[in-house]
Amino acid sequence: MQSLRQRLRESFNRRMRRWSIKRHGEDRLPLTLHRRRVYILPTGFGVLYGFILFGMLLAGLNYDNNLALALAFTLAALGVVAMHFCHRNLAGLELKAIEAEPLFAGETGALRVELLNSSRLERLDIELRAGDGAAVVVSIPAGERVSCRVPVEAKRRGRNHVARLAFETRFPLRLFRAWAWAYDCAEFIAYPKPLGNAPPPLIEPAQSGRHDTPSAGDEDFAGLREYRRGDSPRSVSWKAYARTAQLLSKEYSGAARRWLFLDLASAPGVDVEARLSQMTRWVVDAERAADAYALALPGVRVDLGLGAAHRSRCLLALALHGEPTTEAAPP
Amino acid sequence: MIESPRESLYRVRWTLLALGAGVLPHVRHLPVWVSAAVAVTGLWRLVIAHRQSPLPGRVLRLLGATVALVAVLATYRTVNGIEAGSALLALMAALKLLETRVLRDYVLLVLIGCFLLLAAILRDQSLVLLPYYALATWLAVAALAAVTRTSEAMPWRRAVALSGRMLLYAAPLAALLFLLFPRVPGPFWALPSSPRATSGLGDEMTPGDISDLTLSDEPAFRVRFHGSVPAPLERYWRGPVMHDFDGYTWRRSRGAFLPGQAPQYSGPRYEYRLMLEPNNRTWLFALDQPVAWRGDEAVFQSFDYQLNVARPVTQPLSYELASYTRHTSGGQLPLSVRHRDTQLPPGRNPRTLAFAAELRARNAGDAAYVRAVLDVFAREGFTYTLTPPRLDFDSVDDFLFHTRRGFCGHYASAFTMMMRAAGIPARVVTGYQGGVFNRVGGYWYISQANAHAWSEVWLEGNGWQRVDPTAVVAPGELEGAMDSTLAEGAAGSDRWLGIAEWVRNVQFAWDAANTWWRDRILEFDRLKQQALLESLGIPDPDWGKLGLLLAGGFAAFLVWITFALRRELRPRARDPLLAVYDRFCRAAARRGIERRPDEGPLDFAARLKRALPDAAQPIDTFIDGFVRARYLATDEPVDLKALARLARAFRRGRGRVSA
Numbered sequence: 001m002q003s004l005r006q007r008l009r010e011s012f013n014r015r016m017r018r019w020s021i022k023r024h025g026e027d028r029l030p031l032t033l034h035r036r037r038v039y040i041l042p043t044g045f046g047v048l049y050g051f052i053l054f055g056m057l058l059a060g061l062n063y064d065n066n067l068a069l070a071l072a073f074t075l076a077a078l079g080v081v082a083m084h085f086c087h088r089n090l091a092g093l094e095l096k097a098i099e100a101e102p103l104f105a106g107e108t109g110a111l112r113v114e115l116l117n118s119s120r121l122e123r124l125d126i127e128l129r130a131g132d133g134a135a136v137v138v139s140i141p142a143g144e145r146v147s148c149r150v151p152v153e154a155k156r157r158g159r160n161h162v163a164r165l166a167f168e169t170r171f172p173l174r175l176f177r178a179w180a181w182a183y184d185c186a187e188f189i190a191y192p193k194p195l196g197n198a199p200p201p202l203i204e205p206a207q208s209g210r211h212d213t214p215s216a217g218d219e220d221f222a223g224l225r226e227y228r229r230g231d232s233p234r235s236v237s238w239k240a241y242a243r244t245a246q247l248l249s250k251e252y253s254g255a256a257r258r259w260l261f262l263d264l265a266s267a268p269g270v271d272v273e274a275r276l277s278q279m280t281r282w283v284v285d286a287e288r289a290a291d292a293y294a295l296a297l298p299g300v301r302v303d304l305g306l307g308a309a310h311r312s313r314c315l316l317a318l319a320l321h322g323e324p325t326t327e328a329a330p331p
Numbered sequence: 332m333i334e335s336p337r338e339s340l341y342r343v344r345w346t347l348l349a350l351g352a353g354v355l356p357h358v359r360h361l362p363v364w365v366s367a368a369v370a371v372t373g374l375w376r377l378v379i380a381h382r383q384s385p386l387p388g389r390v391l392r393l394l395g396a397t398v399a400l401v402a403v404l405a406t407y408r409t410v411n412g413i414e415a416g417s418a419l420l421a422l423m424a425a426l427k428l429l430e431t432r433v434l435r436d437y438v439l440l441v442l443i444g445c446f447l448l449l450a451a452i453l454r455d456q457s458l459v460l461l462p463y464y465a466l467a468t469w470l471a472v473a474a475l476a477a478v479t480r481t482s483e484a485m486p487w488r489r490a491v492a493l494s495g496r497m498l499l500y501a502a503p504l505a506a507l508l509f510l511l512f513p514r515v516p517g518p519f520w521a522l523p524s525s526p527r528a529t530s531g532l533g534d535e536m537t538p539g540d541i542s543d544l545t546l547s548d549e550p551a552f553r554v555r556f557h558g559s560v561p562a563p564l565e566r567y568w569r570g571p572v573m574h575d576f577d578g579y580t581w582r583r584s585r586g587a588f589l590p591g592q593a594p595q596y597s598g599p600r601y602e603y604r605l606m607l608e609p610n611n612r613t614w615l616f617a618l619d620q621p622v623a624w625r626g627d628e629a630v631f632q633s634f635d636y637q638l639n640v641a642r643p644v645t646q647p648l649s650y651e652l653a654s655y656t657r658h659t660s661g662g663q664l665p666l667s668v669r670h671r672d673t674q675l676p677p678g679r680n681p682r683t684l685a686f687a688a689e690l691r692a693r694n695a696g697d698a699a700y701v702r703a704v705l706d707v708f709a710r711e712g713f714t715y716t717l718t719p720p721r722l723d724f725d726s727v728d729d730f731l732f733h734t735r736r737g738f739c740g741h742y743a744s745a746f747t748m749m750m751r752a753a754g755i756p757a758r759v760v761t762g763y764q765g766g767v768f769n770r771v772g773g774y775w776y777i778s779q780a781n782a783h784a785w786s787e788v789w790l791e792g793n794g795w796q797r798v799d800p801t802a803v804v805a806p807g808e809l810e811g812a813m814d815s816t817l818a819e820g821a822a823g824s825d826r827w828l829g830i831a832e833w834v835r836n837v838q839f840a841w842d843a844a845n846t847w848w849r850d851r852i853l854e855f856d857r858l859k860q861q862a863l864l865e866s867l868g869i870p871d872p873d874w875g876k877l878g879l880l881l882a883g884g885f886a887a888f889l890v891w892i893t894f895a896l897r898r899e900l901r902p903r904a905r906d907p908l909l910a911v912y913d914r915f916c917r918a919a920a921r922r923g924i925e926r927r928p929d930e931g932p933l934d935f936a937a938r939l940k941r942a943l944p945d946a947a948q949p950i951d952t953f954i955d956g957f958v959r960a961r962y963l964a965t966d967e968p969v970d971l972k973a974l975a976r977l978a979r980a981f982r983r984g985r986g987r988v989s990a
Contacts, residue, residue, distance in 0.1 A: 049442065059449060059453065063453050067456035072449075073504075077508065080888075081500045081504075085497060091900070121899055125482050143902070172497070
């Protein structure tokens with residue numbers, strides 16, 4: 001039965017998505033939650049409120065008591081006003097950017113969602129939810145831009161697609177729930193889950209003294225090189241940037257203990273995912289142990305190196321192994 | 332989702348406020364133990380929230396609920412009705428406080444607070460309490476807004492301001508609903524009968540029992556004359572008529588359906604509106620004698636010209652009336668009526684009977700006999716007093732031949748008995764006499780202090796005629812209580828004297844405000860609704876028309892609030908120069924080049940020109956003008972219009988623009 005419910009739900013979500021795209025077009029960032037795409041329905045409490053108001057109305061009519069009727073009418077009108085307040089709490093909110101921090105498959109990370117409230121009103125208690133993940137509640141002061149972390153779970157290795165980003169609010173009074181959905185506007189990359197305990201293949205002791213020492217660590221300053229995407233802002237030489245208006249990264253040479261040559265072919269096992277996981281484990285361990293490592297995947301080679309940037313390059317390559325590479329890798 | 336301690340304290344405080352505002356107006360009706368139990372439980376909950384100690388266990392709560400139910404049953408013998416119902420609701424809400432864990436519990440409690448407020452309103456809707464009710468409603472809405480916040484606590488000022496704004500927005504729709512919602516007459520279910528205190532005149536009169544008639548200034552009713560006003564001595568307001576006398580007490584005839592006579596009326600016809608205070612009685616008052624009446628309730632007249640309604644008047648009731656003060660009836664009195672109104676209890680008040688026989692022998696004509704009896708009252712040393720001695724079993728004997736001190740009831744009783752003893756049909760009429768004119772409100776105020784009793788006798792050829800023996804004893808008492816100083820110890824009658832003029836005006840104004848409130852708001856009923864719509868040019872309004880109007884008004888409200896709220900959504904008013912620049916940037920975005928947030932105007936222009944080489948010139952002109960106006964410290968005035976023109980041209984231009 002569970003599966004039937006799930007299937008119905010998925011089919012409903014698919015239909016909603018198709019309908020939304022037909023109505024509002026493909027969602028592209030930056031996206032404004034226009035009032036026409038903000039939907040609203042009473043909550044359970046709103047329905048209860050309605051019943052209680054009906055009771056008050058009957059009591060007022062029955063006892064022929066105009067002040068009681070006035071109370072019932074005031075509260076009823078308040079409900080209508082609350083509906084409008086609830087709707088406009090969301091309408092016009094701007095979704096400026098979504099950034100994803102890479103994470104390992106199976107982990108729960110967060111999307112950094114940047115929201116802009118360009119109105120004169122503070123928007124309170126807005127819940128954000130990515131897919132069927134947990135919700136996060138934010139309030140955005142008037143005219144301000146806030147960034148919030150929306151939890152996501154990496155279900156698989158590689159590109160994870162967030163099918164739907166849901167915005168929801170029940171402010172004020174919780175009588176109504178207004179919501180808006182943004183489809184297909186976020187994705188994030190999950191590295192393979194580090195698994196396996198096979199020993200890393202092809203270990204060589206580090207050779208110092210060679211001119212083209214490929215090891216790159218964090219120890220001693222070796223020179224400047226052109227900035228590459230993925231370099232840590234901390235390694236950017238801002239002094240040089242001020243002088244030359246060119247982004248340069250500082251490079252350090254360090255003494256790696258060993259060199260590791262990691263090749264997919266050398267990972268044991270048959271299942272590609274398991275082997276990628278093993279490779280990931282090696283990369284993570286090597287980085288922790290300050291061993292320089294090189295990576296070889298079918299079609300991808302990463303030269304010997306060490307450091308955070310090198311590590312992310314390798315992990316990204318592992319994450320995207322076998323995925324269509326038409327798109328540029330996200331930052 | 333279990334709340335954090337801070338959240339809990341915050342929510343408990345707001346919930347207690349809302350609940351307290353609902354319970355407070357009930358306190359003066361509730362038994363002390365209920366109020367005390369609610370207050371103690373509320374404080375307990377507050378302490379728990381402060382100390383973050385655990386809530387009491389389920390057993391204790393169940394025990395509390397059982398005890399409360401049993402105690403309410405023991406006190407009221409029912410859980411039905413406003414009294415018992417609100418007591419039970421208050422107690423249960425207090426117990427519910429002890430198990431609040433999630434948001435839903437608090438929200439429910441705030442709603443219970445609203446319901447208690449409604450119960451309080453059902454009990455008392457006087458003008459004095461209106462500010463309280465308004466504030467309590469506001470407080471309840473603020474509490475609802477505060478407890479339903481999820482991301483963080485809302486400062487109380489914000490909660491109050493937000494709810495106030497929402498209520499202001501709601502006011503037009505509430506007023507619309509109030510004016511146009513169809514008023515359904517009559518109760519849908521039987522109102523639980525509660526022993527309500529009756530006030531004013533009763534259905535029996537026992538002058539001998541009363542040794543101290545305290546006159547209260549409580550209103551009996553108010554009257555607004557539409558045209559001419561009767562002279563003071565004609566302002567007799569007819570109430571219950573007493574027929575049955577047992578020698579001591581006069582009583583109304585219950586279940587008497589006797590034939591009446593339609594007299595011929597003469598003199599001016601007085602038209603007026605009478606606004607009756609609830610007195611829990613089934614009779615109405617009218618200027619003697621009413622000939623026409625119109626009201627929301629079905630009014631019927633009994634054979635003795637008294638106006639009645641089917642159920643006790645528990646809500647303020649207004650009706651339109653017309654009366655003549657002069658009337659004659661040439662016909663014969665039906666025998667059944669004559670029989671009833673000449674009945675005397677055998678063997679009671681023997682001295683009076685003997686005295687009547689003696690007097691009757693000397694005065695053959697009925698009219699002469701009436702004059703002779705009045706002469707006795709005028710000459711034989713009778714005194715009008717509000718503190719008469721108590722009377723014996725044969726009260727009329729005791730009064731006529733012994734005490735000779737009394738108020739209107741004594742004289743009416745004695746006079747009527749003297750008439751019956753002589754075979755003249757007579758009855759005691761109770762009601763009110765006089766009234767004070769409220770200059771501010773333009774109406775007459777008849778208080779309980781105006782209560783009066785007089786006599787009505789049947790004179791052949793004239794019909795029923797009013798005879799007021801009190802007028803013979805204390806004529807001043809009748810010409811408006813205001814000027815009366817005749818009655819000794821008449822604490823009530825000279826209460827208007829010696830009061831500064833402005834105090835009196837304040838009293839008048841306050842009573843006028845109350846009357847307006849009652850007449851226009853509390854008694855806004857089907858008839859007034861119809862009158863209102865007719866005055867707006869909608870003839871013959873029925874439910875269909877009301878529904879259409881209501882729907883139209885509702886639609887108009889929705890349009891209004893949509894636009895009113897959308898206006899608030901607009902960004903803060905910007906520097907007009909920046910607004911023009913924004914417009915330019917939007918135009919560029921439409922052509923595919925969006926300004927990055929970190930891009931200055933010169934960089935943006937350079938990028939723009941690279942992408943749109945055709946439009947290089949207008950871009951330069953605009954950006955140059957903008958940068959000059961914004962960044963150059965010059966005194967030359969900014970030509971905003973020219974810049975705006977350039978921006979517009981750039982938007983339309985697609986490169987074919989010449990600046």
